Amino acid sequence: MSQMEIERRQDEAEAYIRSVVMKELCTVMEKTHLTPMAVLRLASRSIGSIYREMAEAHSGIDPCPCGWRPNLESDVELLGMALMTACEHQRTAELRTMRVAGNA
Ligand SMILES: [Zn+2]
Structure with missing residues (x-):
């Protein structure tokens, strides 16, 4: 399998897992009225x-x-890094969007 094919499959898998987990987290928040951080912490514990x-x-x-x-x-170091990188990446993307919106 080529590196490009591996990356494509990983991206597809990540997008699928993300959409399923997002949907379920929203369902849990609606049902339990737990805060987003409480629910995200439970998701981290589950992983x-x-x-x-x-x-x-x-x-x-x-x-x-x-x-x-x-x-x-x-393994735990790798999982922790993946979590931190994804959180940081999202924050950067949000700041970029805010900056663009601010200039508009
Ligand atoms: Zn196995």
Whole structure:
């Protein structure tokens, strides 16, 4: 598989996950009246526990045959970086939009 094809599949997967998670977070906020930060924190905790479950399926006796072997320290660092980068990127994009709107 070419690098471009891998990136295309990753972009597609991210867009799909994002739309599903956004829809579900909005549903939860409507039903529970929890704040956006409370709901986002729960979503982050859920990703953490999903990581742990996936890591367990890839460790010990008879692990998943796909070949991935979890490394708690570097995996958590990678997930934390992905979260920070995405938050920062969104903030930058919003500032840019605000600046454009301010000039209009
Ligand atoms: Zn696997």
